[in-house]
Amino acid sequence: MKSSGLFSSKQLQMLAAGDEKVLNDFDAQGLFPGIGESAEEFAARMGKLSAALEKLHNDLKKTPDLEVASGIRINEKNAISGNVTNEALDQTGALYNVRPEWVPGFFANESFGIFWGGCSLSDPDSGLSLFIIRKAFKKKPRWLFYRRQELLAHEMTHASHQAFTEWMFEEYFAYQTASSALRKFFGGCFIHKFDSLGFIGPILLLPVMQFLNLFQIVNCPMGFFWCLAGVYPAFLALRTCWINRIAGRARKFLIKKKAPHPGAALFRMSVAEIKTLAAGRMPQGNDLRWKILQKYLDNGQE
Template sequence: MPNSKSNTVPTAARIEPVDKLTSSIESLSEENLSLLCELDRKGFLIGKDEILDSYKKRLNNILNDAAELKNNLALNADFNILGRINISESDRISEKLSIKAKSIVNATYAFEPFMADAFYAKKGLGFFIGGCAITFDSGLSVILLRNSFRNKARWLFYSAKELVAHELCHSVRAPLNDNPIEEFFAYSVSPSPLRRYLGNCFRTGYDALLLLAPIFLLMVITFLKVFLVSSLDTLFFWILIFIYPSFLLIRNHFTFSTFRKAKKILEKFIPYKRSACPILFRCSYDEISAISKLRNIKEFNSFIKDKSETLLRWRVIKARFLQKLI
């Protein structure tokens, strides 16, 4: 199959001003695939089973919240988020950093987010948290970086552009609500092979809790053995601390393996190999798993045909990346 230096998008007027985007949403229809593709390119992905009406409603809600955020930042020296984090217009990250982060996600997943509000948080982030994305009920996301990045490009093992790109992946892919492989896509923009491979080990806060709990329990048991009950056997607790890490690694291995198989299938059958990761980024984990099990071009074509006939999201995927396939 031939390679391509860029992912082809059907011809469409570029969406830039907010008022133009608003008017475009009002006239949006399922037949207007060029506009749907352009919205996808701007980071407005269609949800897992989302239909056009709910998609339009969500986009309007995002724009309304974005306008409200802009007004609040203009009127208030400090605007409060979540009751504990204050941001102001002066805390907004530089355009240079924003462009660098956008170029990373665009090269990896073929989107350049229209909504990419990111700020330095003076306080309120956890001690070990470099950044996070806060997604409001409307779907609008705001990215927060710890204040350490304001005057330096790196903090611990992370660069500012990597963290912004990481959180952009989360905010853009949020409509899919797809936890099993969410962190995998976000960590895939990292320059570190270790983070790219192990990033998806921790899918929820419970994973970290269940990893640390046996360690703290062992510390307590060891304290009791040393100072109170010298006959206490700690072997079981030493074994216990390795059980959950082993589970995380095994689960992560199978997830990573499923992704690699699906990627190979796509690279084998689609017109442009570079489109494989952008396509999978827009898939649910169940769909990625299904793609990984396809055995030949007939099954692949049947899968794409079925999905594109039943889901608006897949009609856009097909129009953007698979025009020459069927």
């Protein structure tokens, strides 16, 4: 976690003044203004993040095993080293030109379920994000079907995109870190918290109804429940294809216009702006975010 120089009082003052170099320094760390956010508002938000990082650092000094969530504890000796995070930072840098070195990462103290690979925790008030991964990743880059690099890069992408509250492309960006083309395309199916319930609920209902029919407790046509079980998965697949199609068309438009880094440009755009690109038009903006975004669109303007 490298943040002391980035969040110095001098840097934050220069950020509040809209200094271009400092804006670019923060941008490279995956910290950029939100939609319509002014320089003063952005600097104030970064000040909150700086205070939260400092508090976490001090709490870790005072408490050997700090509980950051129910049943989840971290300590300094289990902090993820730079040589491990660099493998993920290289990937986020290539995809979106962000290397969020400020995000704290830890190996888990506890033993969780066999299928648990890791998780991220975030505080929407301060903007603090941290990630915790399975202790087994300390010695090896893979666990079952999880890859350490992919897991870290996925969570770092979320941490870098938190200036946006729009849901549509959040999982799309995060799953571009996947090594599998299938996971890269369909990995973002589950966007909302109720998506998994809508997917698995009707499927779990099938054996229940089969049992009730078998013992003639009820007499229901199973064909209806088979159709019901397929409705939400079909919806998720269609929604994912729609999101990928819009993002793909937007990227192709930027490539056609010779934008120097299409992925980085899309990552810093709103949903409306990405849809405008997909429709074959270049969006326009004049807020602080666009001051940064413009460098990724040079040669992309007509």
